[in-house]
Amino acid sequence: MGPNQSSRGAALIIVLFIVALAATIAAQMSINLMVQVQKSANYDDFRQAKWYAYSAEALAQKVIRESIENEPDKMHLKQSWALAANTPFPVDGGTISGEIKDLQACLNLNALRAEPSSAQGGYVKTNPAHKALLELLKEIDDLPTQESEEAMADSVFDWLDEDSITMRSGAEEDEYLSRDVPYLTANNFFADVSELRLVKGFNPLAMQKLMPYVCVIPDNEVFALNVNTITEEQALLLAAMVEGLSESAAQSVISARPEEGFDSLADFANEVTQQGGQNVTADDNRFVLKSQYFQLQTTATFVEFEFTMTSLLQVDNKNITILARKFGGVQ
Incomplete structure (x- = not known):
């Protein structure tokens, strides 16, 4: 084998090595890109589930406000805020469920x-x-x-x-x-x-x-038990x-x-x-007919993701304010 043939053989080996290295790097870059795309998609799905949970807050504020408008002098367990607890509500790509509890029934x-x-x-x-x-x-x-x-x-x-x-x-x-x-x-x-x-x-x-x-x-x-929302249990x-x-x-x-x-x-x-x-x-101030504080426990799902949130709501006339939120689990 002549010198030129040896040089061409070495060059071919180097070229093949570079091609293999480039292919390996490209494959790794492709994998990393797919991971990043999946992470981004997962984040978007999780964020959507979170926004669904926030929408449950808006709905809770609405039903409590309607109950106050219909019966301004009392709150009880036959009002809409207390009904249909944890019944899944279908939304695009997922579900929303929640339960409103009176924090003056404890x-x-x-x-x-x-x-x-x-x-x-x-x-x-x-x-x-x-x-x-x-x-x-x-x-x-x-x-x-x-x-x-x-x-x-x-x-x-x-x-x-x-x-x-x-x-x-x-x-x-x-x-x-x-x-x-x-x-x-x-x-x-x-x-x-x-x-x-x-x-x-x-x-x-x-x-x-x-x-x-x-x-x-x-x-x-506050220490005032709502005698209309406490249960037999x-x-x-x-x-x-x-x-x-x-x-x-x-x-x-x-x-x-x-x-x-x-x-x-x-x-x-x-x-x-x-x-x-x-x-x-x-006139015993330990007991009331209306409540000012409620807790909303929400579970929202979107695709394969589940987001749970606990919200504390305060009622001031017809104004319903979110005082606090806790993400993950329930109280």
Whole structure:
């Protein structure tokens, strides 16, 4: 083989190597491009599902506003906002479903932060929400915790109040700083009901039993139960708030409620009295016929993507404001 043939052979090998390298780079670039295109498409689909969830907020605002316009003096479970919960609504390429819950059909834990309105035993401070939580914990059968009901209620009070002075059987910084993973009390409002798991005595099993009766309205001490939206399954809460009213009697009060709710608190107070409840009057500010705070839990799907969102809505006359949003999961 002559020198020219050797040179041509080496050149051919180099050319083939360059071609193979170029083909490899091109294939890799093609794969990367396909990945980027798919990521972009996935992002667009996810964003569309998110916008569908936002549209559910707009619909929730609309139905609540319509309920107020039709019945300005009360809110009840036969109004459109309370019906068709979690029924999937078909939209282009997906579905939207949601449920609106009245956050005044439960005990707002942040109400325990209200200024103490009375004292027991000379030095123990308390307020109506604290009393209600204590009675509720006492009423729950077989509460799975090693702490007493008094210690649990007092610990929630201590977690929320501004000072570091332990209330009766409660817990402040020294209790939590001594744990394997130390932390401080918030001395502020709960932002979410899940924070309760940090408070002494509230293990997951205890929380599971308590969840049907409690909720959190962020940055708000409102304590006013809507007697037109509480359900028979929540009768234990009503029993805890009314002296002399048993759970079965509370269920009777709720079942005796007209389909479209009580027209006045006097009607509610009269029904409570007939069932053995005491010290409930028409001007008792622990009870209301209308609500100001609602929670919307939305699930929106588009193609293969699912987007979940929890929204907090505030009613001010006919103005419905979105106070907060939480993405992913439910409260």
